[in-house]
Amino acid sequence: MERRYDVVIVGAGVAGSTAAYLLSKMGFSVALIDAKPNHRAGDKPCGDAIGKHHFEEVGIDPPRGEELDGIVKGIMLYSPSEEVVLTIEGEGYEINRVRFTQRLIRDSIDNGADYYDETNASAPIIEEGFVRGVVASRKGDKLVFRSNVVIDASGSARSIVRRLPQDWPIVDPIRPEDTQIAYREIRVLDEWIDKPEYIRIYVNLKIAPGGYWWNFPKSIVRTVNVGLGVQGGKGYEHPRVYLYKYILTRPEFRNSKLVESSGALVPTRRPPYTMVWNGIMVIGDAGYTVNPVHGGGKGSGMLSAKAAAIAYSKAAEADDFSAEGLWIMNKLYIDYYGAKQASLDIFRIFLQRLTDEDIEYGLRKRIMRESDLYETSVTGVIKNKRGIFDKLSRVIAGLGRPSLLSKLILAAEYMDRMKKLYEEYPETPEKLGEWIARLNSIYSSFEKALAT
Ligand SMILES: Cc1cc2nc3c(=O)[nH]c(=O)nc-3n(C[C@H](O)[C@H](O)[C@H](O)COP(=O)(O)OP(=O)(O)OC[C@H]3O[C@@H](n4cnc5c(N)ncnc54)[C@H](O)[C@@H]3O)c2cc1C
Known part of the structure; x- marks a missing residue:
C-alpha cells in the first residue's frame, strides 16, 4: 500500500524530530520514520551537552522537568598537563536526550504528523531524476511512502543520501579522517564532583588522539557522562580502550558504577556541497551539521531542521521541489551555522x-x-x-x-x-x-x- 505525504523524514533523532515538529506546525503532512521502537526514540550516544542559545535560535522550548539532567554554567578546559585550566562561562544544559526527543515527537503527532516506529527505510524512490519517496519495511511488511520531499535525518548512517546516484553533489562522502569515533559511559561516582555545573574538557593526545576526553557532570541526576573521541582513519584503537586504560583508572572514577555505555561516529567537517537536490534534503549528522572542533551536533542539527522547514515551505508556495526550488536551504543553514562550521x-x-x-x-x-x-x-x-x-x-x-x-x-x-x-x-x-x-x-x- 502506498502512503502519500508532503514530507517524509527518515530518522527521529533530534534533527528529524525537530523538522517533523516545525513542518507539522506549519500545517504540512509529515511522516516521521525511525527504525527504533518508540521507547528508544532519541536514544543515541551523546555527551548530552547543549548551549541554551540553540533553543532560542530554533524557536523550541528549552528542556524542562524530566528532560533536564543537569544545568551547565560553563566549560573548564584542561591543558595536557592539567596544570592550566581555562574556564569559559556559558549557559547550557545536560539534556535527557530521550525525553527531549520524545517531546518533539509527541508535539509533532499532536500537530498531525504520523510517526512510524520500528520502520526501516531501505531505499529512495527515484523517478526522472527526482527523489519521490522511500521504500521501507515494518515488522516484515513492505511500506511505500511517497512525498514531495524526503528529508534524510538518519544520522551518520546516511541511509538515503548514500543510496543516491553518486554524481549528485548532495552525496559528497566524508573521509574517515574527517570523523571522530566517540564513546561514552554514564556513571555514578563514589564521591560527587566539585562544581557540577561546569563540564570538563581535557586535551591530551595520549589519551584521546586527534580529539579530547570529557567529564560532563549531570548536576540534577548526579551522574557523569564520561567519554572521548579519537580521530577516524588513523588506525587508533577504539576509544573504549583509552577510556579504560587512562580515564577510568583516575581517582575520581574509582568505584564508580556503570549505568549505560555506547559509542558512535561523529562527522567533524564542513557541511556537504549542497544539502538539497531534486526532492531531497539532508539534515543533522546525515548532513554533517556538527561543530568540527568540539563535535557538538544537537544544536546545529536543530538549526539545519529549521532551515529545511523554511525552505520546504517556500518550495511548496512555488510548487517547485527541484534542487533550485529547495536551494534556499543552503543559504539559510550557511547563515545560521554553516559558514562558521566551515571556518x-x-x-x-x-x-x-x-x-x-x-x-x-x-x-x-x-x-x-x-x-x-x-x-x-x-x-x-x-x-x-x-x-x-x-x-x-x-x-x-x-x-x-x-x-x-x-x-x-x-x-x-x-x-x-x-x-x-x-x-x-x-x-x-x-x-x-x-x-x-x-x-x-x-x-x-x-x-x-x-x-x-
Ligand atoms: C559519544 C558522543 C558524544 C557526543 N556529545 C555531544 C554533546 O555533548 N553535545 C552535542 O550537541 N552533540 C554531541 N554529539 C553529537 C550528537 O549526538 C549528534 O550530532 C546528534 O545526536 C545527531 O542527531 P541526528 O538527529 O542527526 O542523528 P541521530 O540522533 O543519530 O538520529 C538518527 C536516527 O535515524 C534513525 N535511522 C537511521 N537509519 C534509518 C533507516 N534506514 N530507517 C529508519 N530510521 C533510521 C536512527 O534509528 C536514529 O534514531 C555526540 C556524539 C557522540 C557519538
Whole structure:
C-alpha cells in the first residue's frame, strides 16, 4: 500500500524530530520514520551537552522537568598537563536526550504528523531524476511512502543520501579522517564532583588522539557522562580502550558504577556541497551539521531542521521541489551555522596537527584568551589577530615556538577566507561546480601552507 505525504523524514533523532515538529506546525503532512521502537526514540550516544542559545535560535522550548539532567554554567578546559585550566562561562544544559526527543515527537503527532516506529527505510524512490519517496519495511511488511520531499535525518548512517546516484553533489562522502569515533559511559561516582555545573574538557593526545576526553557532570541526576573521541582513519584503537586504560583508572572514577555505555561516529567537517537536490534534503549528522572542533551536533542539527522547514515551505508556495526550488536551504543553514562550521573546520585541521607540547604552551601563554576562545567557537572567526601578532613578535624575540604562532595566524587567515567563500555561496545550482572548485582550492592550499 502506498502512503502519500508532503514530507517524509527518515530518522527521529533530534534533527528529524525537530523538522517533523516545525513542518507539522506549519500545517504540512509529515511522516516521521525511525527504525527504533518508540521507547528508544532519541536514544543515541551523546555527551548530552547543549548551549541554551540553540533553543532560542530554533524557536523550541528549552528542556524542562524530566528532560533536564543537569544545568551547565560553563566549560573548564584542561591543558595536557592539567596544570592550566581555562574556564569559559556559558549557559547550557545536560539534556535527557530521550525525553527531549520524545517531546518533539509527541508535539509533532499532536500537530498531525504520523510517526512510524520500528520502520526501516531501505531505499529512495527515484523517478526522472527526482527523489519521490522511500521504500521501507515494518515488522516484515513492505511500506511505500511517497512525498514531495524526503528529508534524510538518519544520522551518520546516511541511509538515503548514500543510496543516491553518486554524481549528485548532495552525496559528497566524508573521509574517515574527517570523523571522530566517540564513546561514552554514564556513571555514578563514589564521591560527587566539585562544581557540577561546569563540564570538563581535557586535551591530551595520549589519551584521546586527534580529539579530547570529557567529564560532563549531570548536576540534577548526579551522574557523569564520561567519554572521548579519537580521530577516524588513523588506525587508533577504539576509544573504549583509552577510556579504560587512562580515564577510568583516575581517582575520581574509582568505584564508580556503570549505568549505560555506547559509542558512535561523529562527522567533524564542513557541511556537504549542497544539502538539497531534486526532492531531497539532508539534515543533522546525515548532513554533517556538527561543530568540527568540539563535535557538538544537537544544536546545529536543530538549526539545519529549521532551515529545511523554511525552505520546504517556500518550495511548496512555488510548487517547485527541484534542487533550485529547495536551494534556499543552503543559504539559510550557511547563515545560521554553516559558514562558521566551515571556518571551524580549518581550525580543526590546524588543531589536529598540534602536539601536546604545542597545546600546553598555547594554553599556558594564553595565546588565545578565554574570551577569544569563546568568541571563536561562537563566530568561527579569530578576532584578536593583533594580540596573536604581538605575542608572535615577543616570542620570536626570545621565547620559542614561533612556528606554532605563525601557523595559528595562517589558520586565522584561512578561516576568514573560508567564511567569505561561504558568504559567496551560489544563488542557484548552476554555479555550484565553480564554487566547489574554489572550496577545494582553499583546502589544498591551506594543507600545503601548513606542511611548510
Ligand atoms: C559519544 C558522543 C558524544 C557526543 N556529545 C555531544 C554533546 O555533548 N553535545 C552535542 O550537541 N552533540 C554531541 N554529539 C553529537 C550528537 O549526538 C549528534 O550530532 C546528534 O545526536 C545527531 O542527531 P541526528 O538527529 O542527526 O542523528 P541521530 O540522533 O543519530 O538520529 C538518527 C536516527 O535515524 C534513525 N535511522 C537511521 N537509519 C534509518 C533507516 N534506514 N530507517 C529508519 N530510521 C533510521 C536512527 O534509528 C536514529 O534514531 C555526540 C556524539 C557522540 C557519538
